[in-house]
Amino acid sequence: MFIRASWVLSLCFAQSWLCSFVMSAEYCDDVQDWCARRIGCGMALQHFFAGCKENLFHETDVCTTSCKRALISLLSSEDDAGLDFINCNCSGDPYCQDRKQGIEVCTNDVLEAIHSVNDGTSVVSCTLAKWICEADSSCFTALDFYKSHCSKLFIGDKCTERCNNSVTILYQQAKAQKLQNCECDGSELYDCKSIRYYTDVLCFNKVYQVKSFNGSNRLSVSLLCVTLLIASLLWCWRHVLGGSRSRR
Numbered sequence: 441m442f443i444r445a446s447w448v449l450s451l452c453f454a455q456s457w458l459c460s461f462v463m464s465a466e467y468c469d470d471v472q473d474w475c476a477r478r479i480g481c482g483m484a485l486q487h488f489f490a491g492c493k494e495n496l497f498h499e500t501d502v503c504t505t506s507c508k509r510a511l512i513s514l515l516s517s518e519d520d521a522g523l524d525f526i527n528c529n530c531s532g533d534p535y536c537q538d539r540k541q542g543i544e545v546c547t548n549d550v551l552e553a554i555h556s557v558n559d560g561t562s563v564v565s566c567t568l569a570k571w572i573c574e575a576d577s578s579c580f581t582a583l584d585f586y587k588s589h590c591s592k593l594f595i596g597d598k599c600t601e602r603c604n605n606s607v608t609i610l611y612q613q614a615k616a617q618k619l620q621n622c623e624c625d626g627s628e629l630y631d632c633k634s635i636r637y638y639t640d641v642l643c644f645n646k647v648y649q650v651k652s653f654n655g656s657n658r659l660s661v662s663l664l665c666v667t668l669l670i671a672s673l674l675w676c677w678r679h680v681l682g683g684s685r686s687r688r
Contacts, residue, residue, distance in 0.1 A: 467529035468536050474521065474683065481521040484513040484575035495542045503546035505627075510545065512549045512557060513571035516615060522575065566636075567627045571617035576615040586610045594635055599642035607643050 461543075475481040491510035494500045514522030529534035557563045557572065564572075573579040590603040599607075610616050626630035640646040 471528040480577040481517040503549045509568045512577045516572045517577040566622035569622035579613040579615040582610040602651045
């Protein structure tokens with residue numbers, strides 16, 4: 441799919457007037473309605489209008505990071521629904537044509553990023569990885585279950601059996617591949633680094649390598665043990681000290 445998307449985007453972005461020969465035969469309003477009714481494509485469409493706002497209204501002459509990510513998310517939707525929206529027939533609608541011209545500046549960035557996303561060894565931002573997952577209905581559903589069943593994990597409490605199962609199912613999704621090793625770059629609307637840490641330690645019992653204070657050597661420290669120690673201290677503080685206060 442990414443190969444086809446690359447070819448179509450190259451042609452359409454480079455010469456927008458040629459799109460009438462290679463784009464979807466359907467009108468943009470129809471394609472947009474169809475996309476919006478699908479869980480994955482609908483989410484990608486929301487990211488597109490929000491993330492590409494500056495480009496759509498010609499407020500910038502460069503492709504913003506959020507717009508590039510939104511376009512990649514659209515191209516990641518199942519059944520090429522997002523691609524059909526990008527290459528739909530404006531049928532002379534001036535607003536639609538203006539919108540297409542606004543995102544032409546993203547051509548090279550998107551094409552380059554598509555190849556990177558398609559590379560199984562490359563690392564992308566966690567925001568982009570999440571958007572790619574949300575653009576696929578199955579991955580979106582798995583991610584939603586993960587959010588619903590892992591509330592205790594998100595605060596560093598524990599990884600319950602249901603949460604562990606949710607993580608396993610999520611990582612089995614093809615469009616969740618990039619979520620497993622994505623980079624927390626600060627653009628996330630959640631505490632990305634903490635959630636990554638809690639997932640690795642509480643669900644997968646991973647061991648982190650940390651430097652000693654003088655930097656002369658490395659100490660292998662199980663962060664799981666540290667987490668359990670902190671949890672034990674909190675339990676004692678709540679139940680022992682809390683109980684003694686209540687008796688007073």
